[in-house]
């Protein structure tokens with residue numbers, strides 16, 4: 001498992017492109033028949049992906065890194081499939097997870113196995129795991145069941161649908177919050193006006209982005225912004241002090257996930273566009 005340390009905003013001001021990418025950008029989430037994991041010290045969130053193709057992929061790591069005997073002994077996990085139809089087997093119970101469906105796996109689940117239904121259209125399970133000291137039921141959920149809302153306007157190129165899946169009023173978790181935002185065709189901006197929430201870190205994973213397109217992801221303190229160029233199926237870590245917003249060269253979808261002091265989606269500190277520097 002790759003490790004990323006937490007960062008101080010005064011230090012990040014001095015980073016060049018390469019260093020910014022080393023600390024915050026996660027270029028590869030999916031590799032055939034592999035489990036990819038990045039542990040960030042920002043709220044100890046694990047960001048990763050499982051792409052079973054010719055064989056199943058088992059949720060595991062060097063347990064010394066987590067100081068436990070099995071992965072979810074002291075953790076919970078949110079899973080969203082962005083590939084073809086797949087199944088996740090949790091302690092012998094099989095959950096069919098189709099494209100853009102979500103499975104929350106509660107703390108204390110011992111065996112988690114990822115499978116694809118069709119090797120020609122493999123499942124791509126995007127994973128977020130946060131420490132959890134209480135167990136909540138393993139639950140499948142879908143976009144149709146989610147609390148969703150339309151936001152933005154084509155005039156600002158930010159008409160989009162926000163689906164809240166794991167949060168205070170949705171699937172219950174210890175601290176993990178997770179959802180998906182889909183931009184309507186012709187709309188390029190997410191999360192502008194931007195916000196921070198020093199109470200929670202956040203990770204974004206951009207997908208449904210054509211190969212010749214990029215998202216210019218904005219991060220940093222509102223008065224000291226930087227950008228990271230993102231391609232399809234890449235993730236980016238947002239420390240709790242940082243804005244997280246982006247503009248694409250086409251529309252796209254992204255999964256957001258948070259961990260920290262509360263599970264209230266609407267607990268954000270808005271940043272006025274006038275403040276940005």
Ligand SMILES: O=C[C@H](O)[C@@H](O)CC(=O)C(=O)O
Pocket residue numbers: 160162179180181190191192202244256265268
């Ligand atoms: O804290 C919440 C997250 O940043 C996202 O949900 C914001 C978002 O999806 C959007 O405005 O498009």
Ligand SMILES: [Zn+2]
Pocket residue numbers: 195196197202244268
């Ligand atoms: Zn946010």
